[in-house]
Amino acid sequence: MTEPVTKPSTVDIDWKTMEDWDRRYYIHNIYAQDEYNPIFISKTEGRHIYLQDGTKVLDFMSQLISDNMGQRHPKVISGIKDALDRYGHVYFAFSTDYRARASKLLVEDIIQDDWAGRVRFLSTGTEGVEMALLMAKLYTGRPYIITQEYAFHGWTTGAGGGCTRIRGYSNNLASPTDPNSFQEVPGFPTPGYYVAPAPYCYRCPVGHTYPDCKSKEPVGSLPCLRPLEHLIEVIGAENIAAVITEIMFGGAGIYSPPEYIPQLREITRKHGILWIDDEVITGFGRLGKWFGYQLYKDTYPDIMVIGKGLTSCALPSGGVVVNKEIGEFFDQQRWWSGSSHEGHPITLAAIVATLEAMIEEDIVSVAAETGKYLETQLRQLEPRHKSIGQIAGAGMFWVIDLVKNQERREPFVKEDRNSMRAGDLSHWPINIVMGKCLEKGVFLTGFTPNTLKIGPALTSTREEIDQGLEALDYALDTVDEMCD
Numbered sequence: 130m131t132e133p134v135t136k137p138s139t140v141d142i143d144w145k146t147m148e149d150w151d152r153r154y155y156i157h158n159i160y161a162q163d164e165y166n167p168i169f170i171s172k173t174e175g176r177h178i179y180l181q182d183g184t185k186v187l188d189f190m191s192q193l194i195s196d197n198m199g200q201r202h203p204k205v206i207s208g209i210k211d212a213l214d215r216y217g218h219v220y221f222a223f224s225t226d227y228r229a230r231a232s233k234l235l236v237e238d239i240i241q242d243d244w245a246g247r248v249r250f251l252s253t254g255t256e257g258v259e260m261a262l263l264m265a266k267l268y269t270g271r272p273y274i275i276t277q278e279y280a281f282h283g284w285t286t287g288a289g290g291g292c293t294r295i296r297g298y299s300n301n302l303a304s305p306t307d308p309n310s311f312q313e314v315p316g317f318p319t320p321g322y323y324v325a326p327a328p329y330c331y332r333c334p335v336g337h338t339y340p341d342c343k344s345k346e347p348v349g350s351l352p353c354l355r356p357l358e359h360l361i362e363v364i365g366a367e368n369i370a371a372v373i374t375e376i377m378f379g380g381a382g383i384y385s386p387p388e389y390i391p392q393l394r395e396i397t398r399k400h401g402i403l404w405i406d407d408e409v410i411t412g413f414g415r416l417g418k419w420f421g422y423q424l425y426k427d428t429y430p431d432i433m434v435i436g437k438g439l440t441s442c443a444l445p446s447g448g449v450v451v452n453k454e455i456g457e458f459f460d461q462q463r464w465w466s467g468s469s470h471e472g473h474p475i476t477l478a479a480i481v482a483t484l485e486a487m488i489e490e491d492i493v494s495v496a497a498e499t500g501k502y503l504e505t506q507l508r509q510l511e512p513r514h515k516s517i518g519q520i521a522g523a524g525m526f527w528v529i530d531l532v533k534n535q536e537r538r539e540p541f542v543k544e545d546r547n548s549m550r551a552g553d554l555s556h557w558p559i560n561i562v563m564g565k566c567l568e569k570g571v572f573l574t575g576f577t578p579n580t581l582k583i584g585p586a587l588t589s590t591r592e593e594i595d596q597g598l599e600a601l602d603y604a605l606d607t608v609d610e611m612c613d
């Protein structure tokens with residue numbers, strides 16, 4: 130007979146042995162073995178993570194700007210438990226009530242806008258991107274994809290090696306001791322991808338100043354979109370399957386000006402190219418709307434990639450939503466594709482429970498309201514800290530570019546988003562802020578050297594927002610001391 134499963138108390142865990150095993154056998158990311166200093170999380174609950182000694186830490190980034198409904202939402206836990214009573218694994222040739230319910234919930238109840246036709250659920254956001262690229266190529270019969278500099282779309286060959294263009298975050302190696310020693314993955318970037326400039330107005334890649342740049346261009350176009358149009362002319366629209374973008378760049382922390390996405394959408398429409406909208410980080414309420422594209426009037430994607438917030442990362446999940454025409458195209462074919470894990474009933478149960486909880490709690494409106502409060506409080510820090518270069522974002526996802534000199538907009542780490550992450554990184558502003566915030570019981574950092582990511586759970590209370598910002602305020606005092 131199987132023994133009943135007992136919940137292990139964290140007190141009984143031999144952390145010393147765990148550390149030994151973790152150090153000895155795991156392939157670690159981010160850190161070289163010699164510098165690896167494991168931080169064990171003993172449990173997670175709501176908006177908090179708990180360290181092995183029991184210290185309670187407010188997670189002001191909801192892990193990877195991903196756990197939108199917080200950790201261990203009771204409805205999600207109970208949905209997963211119910212599914213475990215009925216299901217182990219069912220592969221994609223079969224269906225389940227959970228798959229049907231999740232599809233209907235997403236396409237009909239949540240998206241509502243008339244563009245969406247069908248959804249396919251996968252295991253990660255990266256796989257969602259791969260699937261979107263594949264579908265775009267099969268549907269159009271064209272080989273090329275245009276991505277943006279500083280984009281992050283995942284880690285695989287297409288999503289990562291082709292579309293991801295944030296230097297130092299493409300599966301490369303970097304020496305922990307020699308700042309000039311790093312190795313890109315041989316063969317990367319994957320051929321077949323072209324790169325357009327990012328809409329990074331704070332340091333404009335095409336040398337303009339927003340919003341003055343609008344008046345200098347023909348009505349209806351931003352200068353940073355000219356190179357995109359030029360690329361399309363040079364490669365030939367008939368060879369380009371899709372342009373892939375993020376509404377708010379997850380890795381690089383860039384928030385485009387309001388005209389950018391609608392104008393880009395118009396360019397893709399004009400040239401008959403698909404627009405893939407990667408909403409892995411921005412979807413499910415993060416920007417104060419169900420999806421980021423809803424920030425713009427009459428602007429709809431052809432293919433939308435989803436992930437993270439789909440289950441608030443309670444279980445690994447991702448997927449694609451396609452428009453009706455693309456859905457109909459694939460309806461007419463036998464499509465020989467599939468993964469052992471896609472449409473897993475337990476994951477689908479987590480998706481159903483998460484989406485139902487989001488609807489019941491009207492969490493998107495809550496996020497929009499809390500987001501306004503977060504922005505107001507955040508902007509109050511601006512005049513108090515000379516290291517704040519710019520604050521940008523929407524809803525519950527904000528970034529701060531930290532600078533050595535406000536007037537010159539000079540970053541502390543000069544390579545900024547192009548850093549290869551080699552050598553000593555302890556002087557990086559995001560690492561200094563992380564250490565200081567942890568002193569105050571708050572987790573907050575970033576992915577690129579000078580750019581902080583603020584992305585608390587959408588369920589955060591105002592007190593928690595205040596606590597997170599107080600810690601940030603305290604941390605920025607130290608960064609200010611490093612300014613000119």
Ligand SMILES: Cc1ncc(COP(=O)(O)O)c(C=O)c1O
Nearest residue numbers: 253254255282283379409410436
């Ligand atoms: C915009 C974007 N696309 C794709 C991905 C990859 O998703 P995943 O980590 O689930 O593979 C991420 C992850 O952070 C992301 O931010």
